[in-house]
Amino acid sequence: MENSDDMQGVLRRIKSLRFAIGTGPRATDRRSRLSYIPDRGAERQEIAEFFEQGLHFVGDWHSHPERHPVPSGVDDKNIAECVRKSDHGLNGFLLVIVGTWLPPGGWHVSVHDGTDRHRLNAQCTGRD
Numbered sequence: 001m002e003n004s005d006d007m008q009g010v011l012r013r014i015k016s017l018r019f020a021i022g023t024g025p026r027a028t029d030r031r032s033r034l035s036y037i038p039d040r041g042a043e044r045q046e047i048a049e050f051f052e053q054g055l056h057f058v059g060d061w062h063s064h065p066e067r068h069p070v071p072s073g074v075d076d077k078n079i080a081e082c083v084r085k086s087d088h089g090l091n092g093f094l095l096v097i098v099g100t101w102l103p104p105g106g107w108h109v110s111v112h113d114g115t116d117r118h119r120l121n122a123q124c125t126g127r128d
């Protein structure tokens with residue numbers, strides 16, 4: 001995938017994603033009011049353990065104390081570095097930020113390709 005037009009095309013074809021397992025948060029992560037810096041060593045170990053079980057890391061999530069969360073500069077920097085420095089076969093990683101308002105408006109969901117963030121339109125479809 002070479003540009004954001006290609007990325008947008010792929011994202012339009014994704015109807016839903018389901019996540020059953022997540023890593024963190026950990027006591028050794030660093031948090032401020034609007035940023036979250038995971039303990040990368042602990043995270044790498046968790047990712048390796050899940051990978052052994054056939055489960056792949058696809059991105060990060062954390063919460064913000066705001067109704068409609070917006071990624072901070074630190075969030076963008078962290079996820080971009082994660083995409084660029086990790087050994088993976090994906091075109092980008094998900095960034096999910098859970099705010100204080102109900103989803104979908106209270107969630108920020110995007111894919112970062114290492115250079116740019118591409119916002120997704122999250123929808124709630126209920127459980128099935």
Ligand SMILES: [Zn+2]
Nearest residue numbers: 034035036075
């Ligand atoms: Zn954040």
